Amino acid sequence: MSLGKSISLFLIDGIPDGVIACELSNWTGKGYKIPRNSLKDVSNRSDLKKPGVYFLIGHNEDDKETVYIGESEDVFKRLYQHQEKDFWTEALVFISKDENLNKAHIKYLEFSLHNEAVEANRYKVFNSNVPTKPAISEAEIAVMSGFSTNLKLLVGALGFRIFEKLTKSLTSKQDKYLIDAARGAVATGIMTTEGFVVVKGSKIASTEVPSMPESFKKKRAQIISENVVIDFEFTQDYLFSSPSTAAAVVMGRSANGLKEWKLEDGSNLGENEQKD
Known part of the structure; x- marks a missing residue:
């Protein structure tokens, strides 16, 4: 059984869609969620001028969720420069409260988080250059891996599933539903x-x-045009x-x-949901 986590959220502007500071108990890191139109409002926050990693989040021209992942020794300055990119509407920033993140550390975080x-293939990653x-050192990798784990937890808690694979919890115990129908329709979900x-x-x-x-015709056409389906076969897990x-x-x-979606024993999804 997983242990619980305690997360602290501070609404700096006093509103839910404003700037949010977030912390995790017993963690040296700190995160910020910053709407693009509030960037100037945080210009006087000294901790945003520390080394850290950041995420620019928005939608591309196809309305697909998009993220740019970067690092900087002065995160606020870099965010300000990124206003030339018009796809993003909000930013996530993560820094260290104890000032133990150096240039090599944040570059490692950028590298691992980008990968x-x-x-995960949940967002379109906008980076033109691969970090x-x-x-x-091996010891530093271990420390940064722990930092990254907590960072990703906060990213998810803030509502961004950048690192969550669609089938991340698919196990032998999880119900797998099947369709075996006319004209070659054979699927698992x-x-x-x-x-x-x-x-x-x-x-x-x-x-x-x-x-x-x-x-439904439009949906089929969409996933075919996006190469989610090639030659009538799904090339990736896909969320409906x-x-x-x-x-x-x-x-x-x-x-x-x-x-229509049935377990191997023949019971369908609706029946299974009604079981105690």
Whole structure:
């Protein structure tokens, strides 16, 4: 059983969508969530002029969630320079309260966080240059790994799933739902706290029925155009807003996901949700 964590959030402006300072109990780090239009309001905060790592968060031209991950020995100065980038609407900043982060440390954090964000594939990573791994000692790597773990916990607690893989909790004990239907539709999916995930390798029906609603046709066309599906096969885990949308896209027709997604024993998702 995982131990609980205590997080402190301070609404600096007294409003939930303003600047937020966040800390984790027994951690030397500190984080800030800063709306872009509040950047000037934090110009006098001395701790934001320390070495740290930062995330610029917004949406790209395709409305996909996008993040830029960087580091600086003066984080506020770098954020101010990044106003030339127009995609971001808010920034996350992480510094050390005990001033133990040096240039090599923040470059290592940038390197590891960038790699994990790319691997998670939840946000489009906007960095044009891939960060390089700096030369630091084994002991320093261990310390920075611990710092990174707490940092990622706060990123998630603030509502950004940059590092959370869609199937991060998929285990042998978790319910895996199946569809094996007409026209080659063979898929596996799982329920998550965010919606319904169709797993990589699943296959959609090769054709759509004429009566398929236009909204589902558009969704199928979208995931094909984005190369989420190539040759009728999912190239990655993909999150749908509901089991029914997932089932309709997979089967190429209207579908009640609570009935169509079934466990190996034949029981469906709706029945399973009603069990004690």
